[in-house]
Amino acid sequence: MSESETATDKNKEPAQQEMPFAVVEGKPYTTMPTDLYIPPDALEVILEAFEGPLDLLLYLIRRQNLDILHIPILDITKQYVEYIELMHQLNFELAAEYLVMAAMLAEIKSRMLLPKQQDEEDEEGDPRAELIRRLQEYERFKQAAEEIDQIPRLDRDFQVASAYLDKQGFERDDETIDLRDLMMAFKEVMARADLKVSHEIEREVLSVRDRMGLVLEALMSAKTVRFGSLFSKAEGKQGALVTFLAVLELLKAQSLELVQNTPFGEIYIKSAGQ
């Protein structure tokens, strides 16, 4: 699920359980099925309605009107495993998190089956404790999310009231950015992109990028440009190298083409695809 999903229904209430989870052979499924015998087509849609293993477990518990604090581990584990086996059979792309949860349930189950020794009990406590803590914690935020969705929000429930303002004479150099803002924006955007990319950027030589722009600019005014004309003696070896690297980069990015009409003849560059 993603935020880009479009909401076509007029239902202002965000309660998801009121929408059909699936329509199979014309029959809408508005509630979760009470047993596991779900038409396979519907299962996928139903499983997509879960936000993860904790969500699925909560559903299994709630379906039986059980208090989180009194989860019948054996029973819930059995059901949970049946669900994920079904997912597996249907080649539903099973997130690793579901398997981790299955393992955790199995572990709790086995610990509960072991005969208890009095002193061990004190140290380890109830083997369900950690799971219950996580379920409760998740449920709090699941609820909070539902509540946040109910809060009236801009554009969905109300609009900004605005009157037209004639901005003539209002222009001023107000939209100035300082270099610092720009740098911070760059740093943050790169921090968000993956590490490999930012690493690459760090080493990147801006003089090459600068030169790439100049080469492209030369091509905007003339259709073809003599390769040799890109170099100037005054810039020395360093300058020639930068130009050369810029042309290579542009070739790699399919931004320009090299043309040589005769062997050992003059090389020209031109915009790619023209």
Add this chain to the structure above:
Amino acid sequence: MEVSELKHIIEAALLATDEPLSIKRLLQLFPEQELTSNDINQAILALEADYQGRGVELKKLASGYRLQTTEAMQPWLLNMWQQRPKKLSRALLETLALIAYRQPITRGEIEEVRGVAVSSKIVHYLMDKEWIRVLGYRDVPGKPAMLGTTKTFLDHFNLTSLQDLPSLAEIKDIETLEPELAFETADSEQQTQESDEHEE
């Protein structure tokens, strides 16, 4: 300057800008008048009263005052527009809830509570909307970013401060559990019931 004139200027300013205006910004309207925050407050109160019972209301938000249509107007307004506003997915809302209530929080911590990976798409969307931002970096290996909500988030959700968010549910005490008694019997009962059901 008379209160009514002050009120009209403030009203025009609120309607001429899209973002909420703070008292401080409203004072900028009057660089040559010797006005205090109190004068502005007076005018705001009068304006608020003027809008009583209409389709537009004056609302106090995290970053200032905003004139906005009332919720009652929305069904009418929707008749005029083709597009309906997008819904927010549960994954996004849960992520946002965790950031709002638990800030500063890292992505890893969000994943711990939700039990699933947080998609980058959601984080990017929230950043782009300027509902969340990086508050700093935690001093642990990998230096994960600590996320928090912004004033823009509060403004968008009609809130003055984070305290206006509904309170989180209580956590029930695990100590009240009585392991020996509770599960053994309940479990086996439930289980038989369940397996009967499935044999049909």
Add this chain to the structure above:
Amino acid sequence: MEVSELKHIIEAALLATDEPLSIKRLLQLFPEQELTSNDINQAILALEADYQGRGVELKKLASGYRLQTTEAMQPWLLNMWQQRPKKLSRALLETLALIAYRQPITRGEIEEVRGVAVSSKIVHYLMDKEWIRVLGYRDVPGKPAMLGTTKTFLDHFNLTSLQDLPSLAEIKDIETLEPELAFETADSEQQTQESDEHEE
């Protein structure tokens, strides 16, 4: 429906939309009421009278009705405008930063790094400012434009060439030198308040 209700809905509609609204468009607000242009006209007249003598007026234009600030308001509003805090959106800053550091870059590449779509509005804005320009077109399907910065951009930042832009490593150094700048005071206040609030 009473005239006053009709008036309030029309007022909300005029304030909720950016473009002028024609009578025909206003009638769309009421698909289930049997209203005529005349009813709308009545309400418009009443609304016009309401706005008499205020800082906002109801104006009839070729394409419909619009609520707009009056001319008398201009000098006041200008005061505030001139002291407007420069606030460019994060989306805009990041887009510009990527164009500056990664030029020539296509829109698609910017979207890839940012993880969200780049709005045309931003690209147009940067073009209008003459901060960016099209350097050419990449020879891949769709022939996307390659964007780069201009001399105007360099002038704006007092740079002689792109090489003067600090590298990512240098940016990080600057930040560690001035750590206090990373947080705005207002926000950190909010943050502490928050963590007190929600701690269990």
